[in-house]
Amino acid sequence: MHKKKRKIAIISSTRADFGLLRPVIDELNKFDIESKLIVTGTHLSKNFGLNREEIISQGYSIDFEIPLPMDFTDNRKQLFGDAFNGFSLLFTENSFDLLVVLGDRFEILSASLAAFLSDIPIAHISGGDVTTGAKDDAFRHCITKLSYLHFSSTEEARTRIIQLGESPDRVFFVGGLGAENIEKISLVTPDELSRRFDFDFNQRFLLVTYHPETLGGNFEKDVDALLSALGSVNIPVLFTKANADEGGIFINEKIANYCNSRPSSILVDSLGTINYLSAMKCCLAVVGNSSSGIVEAPSFRVPVVNIGNRQKGRIQGENTINCKPVFEDIKKSINLAVS
Known part of the structure; x- marks a missing residue:
């Protein structure tokens, strides 16, 4: 009897976070698991470059799309509600063993809340950072509290996650993905x-x-x-x-x-x-x-x-x-x- 493959979903909402998630996706694909890429946010917006095409051109498959009306409004209350509804429906119709998210965007918070309410464990990358000039700072800490596994970019961030009440044995200092990404990507002239x-x-x-x-x-x-x-x-x-x-x-x-x-x-x-x-x-x-x-x-x-x-x-x-x-x-x- 074959053991059922674990199904892991990875969410990307911007060019920036996909660039950082690329090495994570590549590593996950080396294991005997079923990884699914979900894109939302500016990836699906004409005004912001429609980055989904770049993702596909680099050889990655997009399994699910959660479109948001970013070409028509920047009202984050409306966009958050639309994102939450979209992810809630996705997680109702599809089961996942783990959801991987990065950073602090409001789209990622909406997805994390929908996953939490759907009993899907969350692995959060780059929690514990501080950016006091943006609402993203609060979003990031909210995502931390919704998550089960934590991967911080600095020792200070790891300490901050633990101070938020997370169990130390589930908080890992892994360093910054940006530098790792630069080492692996072939740049152009x-x-x-x-x-x-x-x-x-x-x-x-x-x-x-x-x-x-x-x-x-x-x-x-x-x-x-x-x-x-x-x-x-x-x-x-x-x-x-x-x-x-x-x-x-x-x-x-x-x-x-x-x-x-x-x-x-x-x-x-x-x-x-x-x-x-x-x-x-x-x-x-x-x-x-x-x-x-x-x-x-x-x-x-x-x-x-x-x-x-x-x-x-x-x-x-x-x-x-x-x-x-x-x-x-x-x-x-x-x-x-x-x-």
């Missing part, structure tokens, strides 16, 4: 990037991603300060779009207007994991408030200008320059980064 996108990757340029600060920030004022500072330093900019947080659509519209008046700069929906990391390797500096500047840029020894409080609390490398979201501070920090 600036010439190849230039052929793929309408941009010269051999020139001096800044790689910029700016998300809304969802706790205490003023994204309308902050993005104006950023764009004014970028215009004053007069360096070509490769922008990737803000995420689907409330205010993301506004920020993307402001950046699009900036690029329309400056032919040397472009905005792309999504570069994809390989292209993004390759661009990071050859840029002058990473600017904005994306976690990629904190997690991945140190592996390339690329300077990072980290703006505002969105990533406040994360352990940072010596390559990071922190600044306030005001014109003079951002301009001064960019000039320091590229000097």
Whole structure:
């Protein structure tokens, strides 16, 4: 009598988390288990690059899709409800022995809550981190409390998970997936990037991603300060779009207007994991408030200008320059980064 294979589901909602989950998926596929990939969020949004196509092009099969109306709204209350309903139905119609999730997005929280109510054990990667400038900080801790297994990126994060009441024998310090991913991925050359996108990757340029600060920030004022500072330093900019947080659509519209008046700069929906990391390797500096500047840029020894409080609390490398979201501070920090 054949033993039934364990069925493990992995959820990805953004380009960023899929890039980090790739080595996990590859390792799981080496075992005699049945792994299922579930995608949601910006992977299925035209406005955010429709990243599902990149996933498929890299040889991965998508088993389930939970679409959300991100092309029409950035109201996270509505999107959370839609995601919860979608995952609840999926977990009612399909049984899983384990759900693997990463990070702190609201889509991941909705999936984790639906799985918890469906009695599906959850393995959470990158819990215990701190980002005090974003609601994601609370989401991350909520996911921790819903999860059974925990895989932290730092010893400090492991300690924090245990302080939240989780049993130490189920909390494992495994290190950051970003650095591991960079070691395993074959990056592309600036010439190849230039052929793929309408941009010269051999020139001096800044790689910029700016998300809304969802706790205490003023994204309308902050993005104006950023764009004014970028215009004053007069360096070509490769922008990737803000995420689907409330205010993301506004920020993307402001950046699009900036690029329309400056032919040397472009905005792309999504570069994809390989292209993004390759661009990071050859840029002058990473600017904005994306976690990629904190997690991945140190592996390339690329300077990072980290703006505002969105990533406040994360352990940072010596390559990071922190600044306030005001014109003079951002301009001064960019000039320091590229000097």
